[in-house]
Amino acid sequence: MSRHPEFISRLDGPVLVIGTGLLGTSLGLALSRAGVEVYLYDISPTSQLLAQDMGAGRLWNGDLPQPALVVVAAPPDVVGELVIGALEQFPEATVTDVASVKSQIMKQVFAHPQAARYVGSHPMAGRESTGPTAADADLFVGRAWVLVKHPCTNPQAALQVLTLAQDVGAFVTELDAKTHDQAVALISHVPQLLSSILAGCLVNAPSTSLNLAGGGLRDMTRIASSDPRLWTAITTANAPAVVKVLKEIVASCTELIDGLAKAPVEPPTGVAQSAVHSVMLKGNQGVARIPGKHGEAAVHTAELGVLVPDAPGELGRLFNEVGAAGINIEDLRIEHSVGQRVGLAWLTVHQTKAVELSEYLESRNWQVIPA
Ligand SMILES: NC(=O)c1ccc[n+]([C@@H]2O[C@H](COP(=O)([O-])OP(=O)(O)OC[C@H]3O[C@@H](n4cnc5c(N)ncnc54)[C@H](O)[C@@H]3O)[C@@H](O)[C@H]2O)c1
Ligand SMILES: O=C(O)C(=O)C[C@]1(C(=O)O)C=C[C@@H](O)C=C1
Numbered sequence: 001m002s003r004h005p006e007f008i009s010r011l012d013g014p015v016l017v018i019g020t021g022l023l024g025t026s027l028g029l030a031l032s033r034a035g036v037e038v039y040l041y042d043i044s045p046t047s048q049l050l051a052q053d054m055g056a057g058r059l060w061n062g063d064l065p066q067p068a069l070v071v072v073a074a075p076p077d078v079v080g081e082l083v084i085g086a087l088e089q090f091p092e093a094t095v096t097d098v099a100s101v102k103s104q105i106m107k108q109v110f111a112h113p114q115a116a117r118y119v120g121s122h123p124m125a126g127r128e129s130t131g132p133t134a135a136d137a138d139l140f141v142g143r144a145w146v147l148v149k150h151p152c153t154n155p156q157a158a159l160q161v162l163t164l165a166q167d168v169g170a171f172v173t174e175l176d177a178k179t180h181d182q183a184v185a186l187i188s189h190v191p192q193l194l195s196s197i198l199a200g201c202l203v204n205a206p207s208t209s210l211n212l213a214g215g216g217l218r219d220m221t222r223i224a225s226s227d228p229r230l231w232t233a234i235t236t237a238n239a240p241a242v243v244k245v246l247k248e249i250v251a252s253c254t255e256l257i258d259g260l261a262k263a264p265v266e267p268p269t270g271v272a273q274s275a276v277h278s279v280m281l282k283g284n285q286g287v288a289r290i291p292g293k294h295g296e297a298a299v300h301t302a303e304l305g306v307l308v309p310d311a312p313g314e315l316g317r318l319f320n321e322v323g324a325a326g327i328n329i330e331d332l333r334i335e336h337s338v339g340q341r342v343g344l345a346w347l348t349v350h351q352t353k354a355v356e357l358s359e360y361l362e363s364r365n366w367q368v369i370p371a
Helices: 023-035 045-054 077-088 103-109 155-167 177-200 215-225 228-237 239-260 269-286 314-324 351-363
Strands: 015-018 037-041 069-072 094-097 118-123 144-148 171-174 299-309 331-335 344-349 368-370
Touching: 015 023, 015 077, 023 037, 023 045, 023 155, 037 045, 037 239, 045 118, 069 077, 069 155, 077 094, 077 103, 077 299, 094 155, 103 118, 103 177, 103 269, 118 155, 118 177, 118 351, 155 171, 215 331, 215 368, 228 239, 239 269, 299 314, 299 351, 314 344, 314 351, 344 351, 351 368
Parallel strands: 015 037, 015 069, 069 094, 094 118, 144 171
Antiparallel strands: 118 144, 299 344, 299 368, 331 344
16 A cells, blocks of 8 residues: 555554454554555454455465564453464564553463563554444544553564554553553543443433433443443453442442432431532542643633534535634534434634634524533
């Protein structure tokens, strides 16, 4: 594949991707776009063919030159054995993986004599859909990518994996396996489980209730569509850290329930109000600590709501207008409820451009709602 001028890789290939689902195919697309030779292998013939059709690389066969780097992008419960298999099959190659949990895999791999060529890694980028067709060459752009080294890790191998992460647009952070697993329990694994538990409460809800769903519920449940098999493997492999965070949440829920249960008291005692208020306040403080893109504090953007008629081409027309104003859309979310004739598009733009865009869109007869 020819090199795309905007995305030239510093990494020397070929790279063999084992597991061509969402992560493996996204990586193949990003590397192929940057001119790196990518080979693809998946236990599922359909998945590897789809990945090849999408342009993520070519199917691996033993006649091809040996890979310089092998990336294992399979579910966490098979990663350890696949990494060891790759270390043995390709004695010159560096081997890495992208699994969401690290301690168990590090322990399994570092019992092997050739483990110095292995570097654990975890791109903090993904989505609720799996499989090659959900892949995106830009998946890793601006996202964190954790490198997990071992005292025996070969520095040259670590450098290769660092280069891989940087070449696909990620910024690299180094952590030990235990710190990594505790961190992702809090910021990824428990959020997934809570989203699933909340969405699970909707299973028997009447459709008259569900038809009222707005942005709040949608924001909280996007990841509830994630793959049950993959997430069972992820969370069980990180059970101790996940249980610790879940227990904290149960304690907070119990406190809140006890406080709220006192709400109907006459005259009001303020206990219920204080229980809810402290939950809300702590939440405000926590959410303000989540960094924005590239790990910077998210203070430079503003959101603008625009009412968009529910008709073909209207969203495209809005984007064209914003483009004509010379303003970049940093992010986008859409609120849309069943039976409504309009949707609400929330555009995130640079803070300094928000007023200008609002005035411009109003002058073009769009109805703008400030955040
Ligand atoms: N989905 C996410 O958001 C996300 C984000 C970061 C990291 N990860 C990690 O990336 C890895 C892959 O996740 P995904 O979302 O791409 O899943 P996926 O289901 O889309 O892809 C996994 C692929 O691995 C293949 N596979 C399974 N066993 C195999 C084997 N023995 N040999 C070869 N291929 C095999 C499957 O056929 C499948 O195509 C997981 O370890 C996951 O923890 C996922
Ligand atoms: O769905 C998303 O937006 C994600 O980025 C998925 C997400 C996450 O929880 O942040 C999920 C699992 C990973 O191991 C890494 C990323």
